[in-house]
Amino acid sequence: MGATTSMAICLAAICLTPVDDVAYDRVDMVEVNHFYDEHGRPVFDQVIFYDWCPVQSRYNVRAWRLLKTPAQVPYRSRQQDGFVAVWYDGDTLRKVKANAMRESWTQHDPELVEREYLPKEQRRELCKLNGKCPSSP
Known part of the structure; x- marks a missing residue:
């Protein structure tokens, strides 16, 4: 199944799924990261979702998948003025909008490095299906 077919199926699922069955989120930036080992394999x-922190003047990881x-893979949506990622996150259909997007190819895991700036336990996660968004502890 090609990327176009997968995208069409996902978009059809959104159209056929009642609005209450979609978990919506908005983040400041989304990153598609391609992680390689020391031999370049x-x-x-992964997709990493970031929120801007004005106090630290930097993006902090909110969640990753x-x-x-x-x-x-997030796609550009001029209608929604940014980038959109739509996928099934387990049993939850999730739609995340981002203001910006970047793509990286690394030999380190950016999400792990970011834990030095904002520990995993202090991150806001993506919203639950019922619309309740966890806040920072």
Whole structure:
């Protein structure tokens, strides 16, 4: 199944799914990261979601997900003025909008490095299906 077919299926699922069955989020930036080992072999791809922190003047990781299908890759949406990622996150259909997007190819895991700036326990996660968004502890 090609990327176009996967995207079409995902978009059809959104159109056929009642609005209450979609978890919506907005972040400041989304990153598609391609992680490689020391020999340059691909290890995994991930999508990292960031919120801007005005106090630290930097982006902090909010959440991340492994990139399992091409349909998860954020796409540019002029209608929504930014970038949109839509995918099934377990049993939850999730739609995340971002103001900006970047793509990186690294031999380190940016999400792990970012834990030095904002520990995982202090991050805001993505919203739950019921619309309740966890806040920072």
